[in-house]
Amino acid sequence: MAREIAVFIDGDGATTSLTEPGKIVIYRRQQGKWQSQSEMPFCLDHSSGMPGVRPQLAAMVQSLGTCRVFIARSVTGLLYRELEQAGFSIWEFAGQPIEFLEYVLIQEELAAQQQTAIKAVPLPIVETGPGCYQVSLKDIQHSGNGLTSKQILQPLLSKNFYTIEVLCSHVPPWLEAEWTCGRLDCHAEKMAEGLKLTIRKQNCG
Incomplete structure (x- = not known):
């Protein structure tokens, strides 16, 4: 699996709720270390209601390319469903990315192995x-x-x-x-x- 994980963080570098302004950072594990590959400011505009939120999420998903692991402090309701339907594995953590990236990667790899076992x-x-x-x-x-x-x-x-x-x-x-x-x-x-x-x-x- 591609060792890429997207994390939504605030100005202090800690995870924040997807309903708050922040930026999406894609981290990739290379040679045993996590490195930032790209950053994108992101702030949902709720002025048009839920119909206006969906295209914003669709644009966000497209910007993430092949990355399908997303972490934020909180992802709820429509935001959770839209990401889930786009094929994302969604995690909720509070804190700095370095504190949980390795754990999430290990759990994702174990889940992939388990899915292979289930198919058999x-x-x-x-x-x-x-x-x-x-x-x-x-x-x-x-x-x-x-x-x-x-x-x-x-x-x-x-x-x-x-x-x-x-x-x-x-x-x-x-x-x-x-x-x-x-x-x-x-x-x-x-x-x-x-x-x-x-x-x-x-x-x-």
Whole structure:
């Protein structure tokens, strides 16, 4: 994978919220060291509302080239969804880039390895209709293949979908966090065989 990471920082060089004025710095790891490759001032103009924000984000995405890892102090709502749909891996950190760049790179490389492993394992995921899926975390985890709930569900959540029905014994903590902060529309229902989660998305396509 390309060792490039985009970080949104303020005038003091620390990460800031994407809703605040700042600059995007693309860092690249070369010969064991992180070096700044490019900088671009960026400040969202909210005067035209959300319809005006989308083209600004699209221009920003285009300026980042092949870099698909983005870090800011905070990325929420429409900003998060637009970056996610553009294929970005999004991280939230407070502090100076040197404090977390190496950690993010290692986690990204591990995730890429895990995705390769997942592709080699047939998963009992059923597509019940266009954009509608069912998956049993209980069956997969009891199979002993070592996959985690995040490894199983994230590829599905990155798709365009209407609903994903998940049978599990409990809500995975990472999924509960996404649910609580409003990034996912999720409903839990107790069933005889466990807990059924219904995850919905407003649009598919």
